[in-house]
Amino acid sequence: MANVTSPSPIVLITGGSRGIGAATARLAAVRGYAVALTYLERAATAQALADEITSSGGTALALQADVSVEADVLRVFGEVDSRLGTLTALVNNAGVLERQMRLDEMDVRRWTRVLTTNVVGSFLCAREAVRRMSTKHGGIGGAIVNLSSMASVIGGANEYVDYAASKGAVDSMTIGLARETATERVRVNCVRPGPIRTEIHASGGEPGRIDRIKTAIPMQRGGEPEEVASTIMWLLSDEASYITGAIVDVSGGR
Ligand code: NAP
Helix, strand or coil: CCCCCCCCCEEEECCCCCHHHHHHHHHHHHCCCEEEEEECCCHHHHHHHHHHHHHCCCCEEEEECCCCCHHHHHHHHHHHHHHCCCCCEEEECCCCCCCCCCHHHCCHHHHHHHHHHHHHHHHHHHHHHHHHHCHHHCCCCEEEEEECCCHHHHCCCCCCHHHHHHHHHHHHHHHHHHHHHCCCCEEEEEEEECCECCCHHHHCCCCCHHHHHHHHCCCCCCECHHHHHHHHHHHHCHHHCCCCCCEEEECCCC
């Protein structure tokens, strides 16, 4: 959809083409947000979701961006400014992991991709959001939710210590940025999922990973993307008006 001007709250969801991001985009649209969702390479999937939202009476844009590339992030925020309006919410959802292995088998290319996407990507988007939302910059306020992972606590041993460490950085950024912007009407929170049924596990080389580990989850099952999306949307909402710098585990007790 082009050249939309909307009075609705506006959310940018990175990595919104599938998985947790797509579930969040659907729920945000139902809750009355105009939605900008980004994708890396699956243009048709992202556009189909934007069309689904639009045909249900909502407002959605599908935008290509690699969150680890500053020029892409600047372009996407600029498109949201001009086509939707003043951003009021950011979901820093785009994230990657690579094939399961021990740290002593990993190479620098992998670390660079994982850390740049998950950490620098989240920082870049958070910076652009604060520049628009913060009263210090003339904004009207807003809310940011970052996607971490229980791996940040557990460590990802024998699977992806690099991914776990990247999510540790996301936890720390959440706390620090929340304190920086607490008096500027910007709330910053974090959702820390356990194993959720999405395609990310195939990226690690084990699509059936959740079935292997589910007996180690107190609730004995993986989570669904919608169970994470509802927590994200709650943290973005005014129901969470006194919550900032919080990390909410959505992990079945893991
Ligand atoms: P997913 O199903 O693998 O989807 C990843 C999304 O990120 C896709 O929309 C993908 O776009 C996009 N993406 C990948 N690399 C990108 C890049 N460099 N720039 C921009 N977008 C990029 O992932 P998910 O399972 O929904 O995970 C979402 C978030 O939750 C991630 O941060 C992940 O670490 C976190 N998380 C997930 C789990 C889990 O068990 N699923 C657990 C804990 C935390 P394309 O579709 O175009 O490829």
